[in-house]
Amino acid sequence: xxxxxxxxxxxxxxxxxxxxxxxxxxxxxxxxxxxxxxxxxxxxxxxxxxxxxxxxxxxxxxxxxxxxxxxxxxxxxxxxxxxxxxxxxxxxxxxxxxxxxxxxxxxxxxxxxxxxxxxxxxxxxxxxxxxxxxxxxxxxxxxxxxxxxxxxxxxxxxxxxxxxxxxxxxxxxxxxxxxxxxxxxxxxxxxxxxxxxxxxxxxxxxxxxxxxxxxxxxxxxxxxxxxxxxxxxxxxxxxxxxxxxxxxxxxxxxxxxxxxxxxxxxxxxxxxxxxxxxxxxxxxxxxxxxxxxxxxxxxxxxxxxxxxxxxxxxxxxxxxxxxx
Ligand code: PBG
Numbered sequence: 001x002x003x004x005x006x007x008x009x010x011x012x013x014x015x016x017x018x019x020x021x022x023x024x025x026x027x028x029x030x031x032x033x034x035x036x037x038x039x040x041x042x043x044x045x046x047x048x049x050x051x052x053x054x055x056x057x058x059x060x061x062x063x064x065x066x067x068x069x070x071x072x073x074x075x076x077x078x079x080x081x082x083x084x085x086x087x088x089x090x091x092x093x094x095x096x097x098x099x100x101x102x103x104x105x106x107x108x109x110x111x112x113x114x115x116x117x118x119x120x121x122x123x124x125x126x127x128x129x130x131x132x133x134x135x136x137x138x139x140x141x142x143x144x145x146x147x148x149x150x151x152x153x154x155x156x157x158x159x160x161x162x163x164x165x166x167x168x169x170x171x172x173x174x175x176x177x178x179x180x181x182x183x184x185x186x187x188x189x190x191x192x193x194x195x196x197x198x199x200x201x202x203x204x205x206x207x208x209x210x211x212x213x214x215x216x217x218x219x220x221x222x223x224x225x226x227x228x229x230x231x232x233x234x235x236x237x238x239x240x241x242x243x244x245x246x247x248x249x250x251x252x253x254x255x256x257x258x259x260x261x262x263x264x265x266x267x268x269x270x271x272x273x274x275x276x277x278x279x280x281x282x283x284x285x286x287x288x289x290x291x292x293x294x295x296x297x298x299x300x301x302x303x304x305x306x307x308x309x310x311x312x313x314x315x316x317x318x319x320x321x322x323x324x
Pocket of ligand 1: 122207
């Protein structure tokens with residue numbers, strides 16, 4: 001026998017011990033579930049690049065939320081798929097109180113006041129160019145876009161959004177939105193800032209879901225360069241100074257280092273978004289029989305939480321709560 005002082009396998013002897021010494025636990029309260037709303041009635045539309053995930057008309061969406069609530073999920077982030085006839089290059093439709101998005105917010109909160117509803121703030125679903133901002137001479141213009149985002153945010157707050165979640169990555173939008181919300185009497189509407197949002201390949205399936213792929217170029221003039229992490233600290237510090245209540249890293253799995261850095265540096269709640277491409281990658285490999293889907297879900301979500309995320313936006317929330 002080797003005289004070993006430390007035998008770590010003593011802590012791995014049974015499930016009970018493993019659970020007792022586990023440093024990371026996933027819980028339904030960790031998750032924010034993304035929802036996609038579309039015009040019409042009675043619709044549950046498949047999204048080909050996101051197997052088992054659906055776009056809903058408002059009526060079927062309400063039923064879906066009810067069933068998710070019964071399973072213990074109370075936090076949601078809403079996205080809207082906008083018809084082509086309501087897309088332009090001004091964001092004007094995004095600020096119409098009777099549009100699909102505010103109507104959905106209002107109906108969801110009326111039906112389920114106890115849930116937390118986050119709403120996506122960016123112009124891409126409303127943009128003929130599929131960009132998050134207003135386009136002039138082939139450029140995405142910052143300050144005019146921020147004005148449009150402020151109007152959009154106030155309309156969402158009016159409709160009952162608990163938190164607006166600017167995902168556009170324009171400079172100065174968090175401070176401007178905070179001011180606009182306060183000015184309109186919505187001091188209690190919060191801001192979840194997409195602070196370190198990278199120009200990532202992993203958003204592809206989401207852009208299919210919302211028909212929002214950029215018509216020209218890419219998003220590298222506003223989303224962050226994948227090569228940088230110190231820049232994420234600067235972006236996040238600024239968003240907090242401008243009034244963000246919570247901050248986010250996105251995507252999650254390829255940016256665990258960024259999540260940890262933010263966690264070490266800041267004391268606000270840190271969210272991470274396991275984005276559409278991260279979802280579809282696991283689904284596709286599992287469909288081929290190359291990965292165990294359930295285990296991959298738990299492993300990736302655990303990694304995101306272990307890295308330091310307090311909150312995880314994930315398309316796997318419903319599945320995950322059955323596995324943890
Ligand atoms: C739009 C937005 C995107 C996502 C959330 N909000 C796409 C993009 O920036 O192109 C991606 C979410 C996902 O891939 O799951 N501003």
